[in-house]
Amino acid sequence: MGEGSDLLKYMTHRAATYLTTPPAPAERKANRLPWTTQWFGMVPMGMQLWWEDKRGKPARAEAEPTYENL
Template sequence: MASSGDELVKYITEKVVVYIEDPRASRARRKAEKEPWAEKWFGMLPLGWSIWRSKWSRNDKK
C-alpha cells in the first residue's frame, strides 16, 4: 500500500515540475489551441444547432 502512495507522490511531483519548468508563453499557446468544450464533448451537434438558431433568429427580425 505504501508503494502506491509513493508512486502517486512521485507522479504528481513530476507533473508539477514539468508544469513549472514550461515557459508561460508555451502554456498560454497550448491553452489557446484547445478546442471548445462543446465540440469536444458533443461533436458537431452544437455547431449545427447554433447555425440553425442564428438563421432562424435573422428570419424573425425581417
C-alpha cells in the first residue's frame, strides 16, 4: 500500500506543477490564431478563396505532389 500512495503523491505533484506553471511566451505566441480568425472565424479565409476564384487567380495552396517530388 505504501508504493501506491507514493505513486499517487508523485502524480498529484506532477499534475499540480503542470497546471500552475504558465507556458513560455514563445510557445504561447506560436499557438495564437491570427487576429482575423480569432475575431471573425473562417469568414476571411472563405472571402479570400472566393475573391481569388472570382479574379481567376489560382488559390494559394501547396504544390500538388508529383512523382518527382516524392
